[in-house]
Amino acid sequence: MKFKIVPLSKEYAARIRSTGKDAFDHPVIEQIATGSGPCRVSLKPFRKGIDKRLLISHSPFEIDNAYNQPGPVFINKEEVEEYAxxxxxxxxxxxxxxxxxxxxxxxxxxxxxxxxxxxxxxxxxxxxxxxxxxxxxxxxxxxxxxxxxxxxxxxxxxxx
The missing domain is CATH 3.30.1490 (Dna Ligase; domain 1)
Structure with missing residues (x-):
């Protein structure tokens, strides 16, 4: 049995970076990494005190329901490659x-x-x-x- 890891897409992250708003129309918050993260696109940990990251609200579901669970996640401020x-x-x-x-x-x-x-x-x-x-x-x-x-x-x- 194989499985596939699905990170957030580069296109999704690019849209957030270009508009400055997440999928819930919240303004994106830019900050220097205070924790390891990880970036939800590259799935690599942030370097504390060095990397610039964006805080966004994200829901990993396609269907709106009781388990929708939107919450805070981080992506790199700069474009990164998706986890491959x-x-x-x-x-x-x-x-x-x-x-x-x-x-x-x-x-x-x-x-x-x-x-x-x-x-x-x-x-x-x-x-x-x-x-x-x-x-x-x-x-x-x-x-x-x-x-x-x-x-x-x-x-x-x-x-x-």
Missing amino acids: DIHRFPPEIKANKKSFPLSLIGYSSDQQMIFTQLVGDCDVDELITRIFIQRPEVAFLHARNAQACCYICKIERVDE
């Missing part, structure tokens, strides 16, 4: 369990929350694969920071 190694979880996030404690939330195809699990000391790549094998009703997952509860990325099932 899509068949494995971003290694810099995976390796830093202190800065990035993870939870995985599973949703059905109609975007209803049906599963949650803290990653803890588990290997996140193995856990994602196991969830998709053992839970066929899970159409996709969201990785979230288990402490801050903020959205990191979408993880889609890839049937072989």
Whole structure:
């Protein structure tokens, strides 16, 4: 069983940078990174005190419903490449369990929350694969920071 990591797209980020507003029409807030992030486009951690980032409101859902969960996320101020190694979880996030404690939330195809699990000391790549094998009703997952509860990325099932 393979999976695919889905970051925010370069086009989405470019639209936010050019308009200065997020999808909820909130003004974008520019700041020097005070935390590791990560950028939701590149899925790379920010360098504290160095990188400029934009704070935006984002909802990772296509259907407006009770689980919509819009919230704050960061993107780089400058254009960056989308995370490209899509068949494995971003290694810099995976390796830093202190800065990035993870939870995985599973949703059905109609975007209803049906599963949650803290990653803890588990290997996140193995856990994602196991969830998709053992839970066929899970159409996709969201990785979230288990402490801050903020959205990191979408993880889609890839049937072989």
